[in-house]
Amino acid sequence: MVYFNRLQIIEYSGGQEGLLSGDSEFRKATVLLICTWAPFPCWYIVSPEGLGLITNILVIALGWAFLNIVSKFAFIFYIQRVK
8 A cells, every 4th residue: 555655646746755755735645644544454453353462342442443533533634724
């Protein structure tokens, strides 16, 4: 996923920006998306469906809820600010 996001940034900016450099709103939104969605696979791995490192179902449910709220609201608030 990160590889394709990097290619999108390069294409959008005409080669002027990359994943780690640049100042466009498109790049910032892409980096925000990557940073807020990256914890999802990690949480899945530690959940009972993955390796089962965390077995308390309440902790798992709260973790999913927290990740969803943070990722979606951060993106919504950022897009509203840009708009």
